[in-house]
Each structure stands twice: as structure tokens, then as C-alpha cells.
């Protein structure tokens with residue numbers, strides 16, 4: 101994904117991309133692959149469609165990138181790793197783009213500094229649109245026309261490139277939200293959409309218990325996964341409980357009201373130092389007006405909704421809240437064991453809310469895990485490190501995930517801005533513990 105301290109969701113690797121996936125794609129249906137490619141490319145453009153060229157050029161902080169950079173970089177991926185090496189008839193759109201739109205691949209060559217992406221008034225949005233069309237047309241021709249031997253090389257790279265583009269779709273929304281949030285006009289990305297409040301019959305938050313013992317986590321099987329999701333391996337867990345729901349805005353407001361941001365005893369040392377340095381008093385995008393809290397969303401600013409999951413908290417804040425509540429964050433192994441069997445459905449980008457929603461489920465009287473998928477990425481207590489026997493591949497594609505395995509924490513479950521088809525219970529997102537611009541929240545755990 102994203103990062104300097106943060107990953108950038110680029111992938112790449114000259115001759116190496118097919119090893120980026122644990123189980124390279126074995127899709128033989130060219131028609132469905134062509135249609136899927138076209139649909140994912142269109143979706144990126146649809147996300148940018150209600151932004152002006154001025155909106156698309158702004159970089160509001162070093163971690164975030166301009167919309168038009170995302171649109172170009174995702175095209176650079178297909179051009180650099182598929183069309184260039186595998187399509188003999190391909191004509192490079194502009195040789196300068198290799199430098200401008202490489203994100204972090206040392207093996208590919210030098211690149212434009214990440215913090216300076218917002219200085220690129222040229223190429224214009226229109227030129228980047230033409231670049232996208234050029235790459236999309238060439239890719240469609242290649243998907244349809246590649247002979248069997250070439251297709252075997254193209255297919256796994258295409259799979260990775262599509263997942264890469266979907267990662268950047270989430271980043272487009274994260275980053276434009278930050279851009280708009282620093283504009284005193286507080287522009288809205290989209291019109292507000294009515295959201296359902298919980299039925300009065302909905303079961304309130306409760307606890308769901310899980311047995312200890314020997315479990316397995318990690319990806320296995322023929323479907324796509326990033327390399328960092330494997331190998332599948334055994335873990336030992338003590339018995340634990342998970343909260344049925346993510347922590348809500350109303351619950352988190354109690355932490356604020358109780359002086360949570362003023363008492364060092366709730367905070368990790370680095371977290372407390374960050375609170376002091378940054379002057380944090382509430383989650384990112386929260387603003388106090390008189391006695392009430394308002395929050396900025398992609399549909400503009402409005403009062404907080406107490407029942408909806410709290411979002412845009414750092415790992416430090418998530419940990420401090422859990423400590424204040426007398427609980428803790430789950431480990432990523434606990435989260436994944438608990439999530440086994442949950443449906444890969446929820447409030448994700450396909451719902452078009454682009455914001456976490458309160459659980460609208462009608463009550464059944466039964467307490468169960470809710471909102472594991474979608475709404476907010478859930479911080480875990482687990483550092484982002486390699487699973488046992490993980491070995492990054494050589495070359496550029498080994499840079500995709502492996503080189504970011506320090507000083508970051510794992511998040512699970514996807515968020516309201518995560519594209520459909522791009523979330524798994526084994527998916528390991530990661531950010532530095534101080535990061536708040538992802539759609540990140542938390543769920544409590546405790547020992548039994």
C-alpha cells in the first residue's frame with residue numbers, strides 16, 4: 101500500500117511477478133478476465149469522476165498521494181510489468197513516466213520523491229486519462245490475443261495488477277478525504293446517503309468466546325493471496341473472548357470525556373509522546389463544537405453517530421482505549437481464528453457509503469460476531485512481521501510486502517472503502533502505529 105514509513109501498494113518486479121502470489125492465477129477464461137480487468141479499471145475512473153482536476157492534483161501530506169498519481173501509477177504497473185516485458189508490439193506511452201510513477205521499487209530504478217507527488221501539475225489529468233486509455237486498450241488486446249505461452253506469464257501478473265489497482269482505489273478515497281479535510285470549506289466527495297440506525301430489537305454488544313489450543317492461520321489454497329498472508333502455520337492460543345461489535349463512537353466518546361487523552365497511564369510510551377507532540381484530543385476528523393462532537397466524512401461534516409464504529413484512530417489510541425476499558429486488542433491470530441467462516445460481506449466500498457455504519461441487523465437475541473468484514477479495519481496487538489518460513493522472493497516483487505516488516509502493526513477485516521473481492525479473513529493490512537488516515541477502528545478482546 102503506501103509508505104515511506106508506509107507502504108505504497110505498488111507491486112512489481114521485472115521477471116518476478118508471478119512469484120508475488122502464493123498460488124498464481126490459473127484462469128483460462130479470457131473473456132471473464134478481460135471483463136474483470138475492464139471493470140476494475142473503470143471503477144478507478146469512476147472514483148475520480150466527481151473530482152475536479154484541482155482536487156486530483158493535491159497532496160495534503162507526505163503519506164498521501166494525489167488522485168491523478170494513483171490513476172497513473174496503477175497504469176504504470178501494467179505497463180512496466182506486463183506490457184513492456186510481454187507484449188512485443190507495445191509502444192511505451194511516455195518514457196518519463198517510468199520515473200514519475202514508480203512508487204518504491206528500488207529494483208526498477210530511481211523515482212520521483214514521494215513527498216513531492218503533489219508538485220506535479222504536469223502531466224495533466226487529461227494526459228493521465230489518455231495514458232490510462234492507452235494502457236487499458238493494450239491490455240485488453242493482450243488478454244484477448246496472447247498465445248498460450250505468453251498468457252501463462254500474463255495471467256498471474258494480471259491477477260496481481262488487479263489486486264494492486266483495488267488497493268489504490270481504497271487509497272484514492274483515504275487520500276481525498278484527507279485533502280478535503282484540510283480545506284476550510286470542508287468539501288464533500290459525495291452527497292450524504294441515509295444510513296440505517298440499529299433496530300431496537302438488535303442485540304446489544306456482547307462477548308463471543310473461543311477455545312484455546314492449537315489452531316492454524318494463514319492463507320492456503322488456489323485462490324489469490326499476497327505473499328505476506330502465508331505460509332499457513334500453527335499457532336497456540338489461550339481461550340479468549342472477542343467483543344461482538346467494533347468499539348462505537350459513543351463508547352469512544354466516553355473515553356474522551358473521562359480524560360483518556362490527558363492521562364498517561366492509559367498509553368504506551370510512544371503513544372503518549374505522540375499525543376503530546378501532535379496535540380491529539382480525539383480521533384482524526386473529529387471536531388468539538390460547543391459541547392458536541394462533529395466528524396468529517398466523505399459526505400461532509402456532521403454530528404457523530406454514537407452507534408457507528410469509531411474510525412480514524414491510531415493503534416496507540418486503540419490500545420489506550422482498550423487499556424482504559426480494562427480490556428486489550430486481539431492478536432491477529434485471535435482475530436483470524438475468530439473470523440474463520442464469517443461471510444465475506446459487509447459494509448465495503450460496494451455499498452457506496454464510504455463510511456462505517458451502525459449494525460442495522462434485526463435482533464435474533466443471539467450474540468454473534470458482527471461487522472468483522474468491512475466498516476473499519478481493526479487494529480490488532482500484532483506487529484507486522486513474517487510468518488514462520490516466509491521468504492520474500494528475489495528482485496522487485498519481493499519489495500511488495502517483505503521490506504515493510506518493521507515498525508508497523510497489523511489490521512484486519514477491511515473497511516467501508518475496501519473494494520469488493522479485495523478482502524479475505526487472512527488479509528494482513530499494516531500501518532505504523534501512529535497512522536490515522538486509514539479507515540481504522542478497533543474491537544476489544546479479553547482473556548478467559
Ligand SMILES: [Fe+2]
Nearest residue numbers: 108109110111
Ligand atoms: Fe502501488
